Amino acid sequence: MRLFDLRREETADAVRVAATIAWEDSDRRPRKIWAEVAPALGPALTEELDGFAVAAAVVAQHHGERRLIVEGTLCPRLAEGLAAAARLLARWFSAALPAPVIESSRGTAPRFPPPVPRAGVFLSGGLDSLFAVAHNRDRYPREHPASLRDAVVLEGYIFEPTDDSPRARDYWRRTQKATTAFAAAADLHPIFVRTNLRVLEDDIGFFCAKYHAAMLSSVAHLLSRRISSATIAAGLDAANLRAWGSHPVLDPLYSGSALAVFHEGIETPRIGKAGRIAAWPEALASLMVCTRGPLGSGSLNCGRCEKCVRTLAALGPTAARAASFDETDLTPALLRKLSTGLHPWAVADFWSEIVESFRARGQSELASAAEELVSRAHVADAWRFHRGWKGMLRRLDRRFLGSALLQSSRRLRSRRSA
């Protein structure tokens, strides 16, 4: 893959940095990738390819490119980190996708951080990022260089920026509303960044398992004339870590000599984060975890999807009512209907904590329903990763019979139900 032609484009509404990627080994067409901010924030954008290189390296590996050549210079610390990250991803997910060689046509050149350290955080409005800010405020006095000052909010992270569907527009409207209010309450300067980095690969599994911290780090590097560190809020706690696209070993590898990438919050389980946010009314009012929609109500969250219900359960009934959810009542029947989603292991991990908190609150029926959800999630996870004797059977079926057994079984079941 070649990464080249860095340019700066200015309009009345935005300042954009863009570059082009061209594939060398995979049969895909060249793409223009870009990120833009409001004109007032134009001076924050770098004129180096480092930022785009982070996203490009991970996508290049995913599509079997043998190298990433950056036409320009690359920060030496970032170049080595990208090579290590690629090796780590190969080790985690597939040795069949070897790490691409990271090259730069004009060699390496260390970048200098801004003269005054300035800490930034990625803010989605969700529990993890709100907690990262709350925790930072608990830890550091405002004058400390590690005290967060900028909140980076991405348009194009969940939905592509060109997605004009009602759901995408509603999601961005809610994100802006939530993050603007929270940034004001937390004394953070919001930086809205619009980017199409997600279009390089639209596979949601790839985005979650390998790419999302790389995409965030890309944007952080693009802003490294202004910020010297970027905090990515941890989604998993120390006791439940697993190979994932944002991870305390992976994310810091995307650091450069001008910008440190921190993965923060692994010491605190989700219940602890919810407790901290519950104690901060402004944060609670700005909490937005829901990607469903469009929501017609003016609330930030639907209150019925798995992520909403999980958050309501973690907050507890009093805090839940103070937050912005369409529905806040939890019933065992609601929990039994919840989907275990794309990542059942995550549902199992999160709800295992919640079982205990239901019990502590004397909500035994909800605790039982949550336990059932955990069990369902474990079963779904075992299915997905082909564990147990059924998994072995499926693997054999796929390998030797081209999944004929599975298809027959499905046909049989559908006939029966018909």
Place this chain on the structure above:
Amino acid sequence: MRIERLRRTRAGARVEVGATVIWEDSGRIPVEIVYAAEGEAAESLQPDANAFLLAAAFPAMRHGERRVAIDGAVCPRLRDGLEAAAGLVQSWYEEPRTLPGIEPSEGFRAPAPPPPRAACFLSGGADSLDVLLRNRSRFDSNHPASIREALHVSGFPYVHPPGSSADRDLRDRAARASTALAAALEVPLTRVDTNLLAVESNVAFSGREYFAAAYASMAHLFSSRWTSVALASGHEIPAMLTPAGSHPLLDPLFSSGALEIRHEGADCTRLEKIEAIAARPELLPRLLVCHEGPLPGPALNCGRCEKCVRTMTELAAAGAPAGAGSFAVELSPAAVESAAVAPDLEFFWLPLVEPLRRRGRADLARAVERRGVRARAVRRWHADAGWRGVLRRTDRKLFGGRLLRARRLLLTGARP
């Protein structure tokens, strides 16, 4: 546990800080932790509460202390890091770990960092030398990430019984090596002697979970001077990332608001590190990799142990001239074959075959391959793999291992 009487004294050029550790729940006798510094940064040595907390938190957790009460203020980032570290260690080893409550007399307060100044640990070995060399090649001296000073630690951990002649010999060789390397690279060196073994002498515990915390404690003693300290990695992200007392996940958790602890070098293979070092032949006579001893002659390395033979083979694979390095004996295929086989370390050996062939050392390449065969057999033995493994498992289960003992008796004539 209480950590009291944090103090600082000076005797000539030697500055000493210490504290008294009083166990409350485990019934152990009180100990005095002492760090003594000499050299460039000795004047900056301060009795930092964060440093003593790092030195004591893991031993306190291991011995079931319910709290660590400490004189002074503790950084909340470090407190959270220790909490995360306890969770990590628990998940790695699937053993319960509860971090004792941390009770600083002056509360939790983030220290402000001094102006940027980077440092690194320098043991005299290949990993830490590689960190320094790579930093030199990446950054000009005016860059804030440029390593400007080095710290050599003596007294932790230990390989030989503390105070024994072997222990003294190894300390002396490590000091010689690090001093010589620092001089060659024009990096001001500070040496710290510590008695941390008085708090925790269990070597296995140190290797599994305590090593980086102990080292980080020494870095924090200089947190009024340094803003980052690099601890060299013994891991290879591409090949090996197993739980250990120093790990890319663990080490940064021991940072504070004033000081970053950086785990560096896990992105390289051992061979890549040796290649970088071999490109600087003037440094090779100063390199110490050997923990054996006492050694009779002036050489820094025995040349016979697995680590020495492996390093000499790596140097050959990297194109260093024969006889480069301070090894007491020369490398031979026989030495490669006969050096101890540890299946866990074979991932260091296997990548050497092709580079050795390219360098015209087919004799060494063949010897490495033969080691590989032995290592696989040992690994299969340990894993009880194959029909022999089935037999051994059955023997153990049904006959309490008597068949195996009988076979050994027959083969060796030795009494079981």
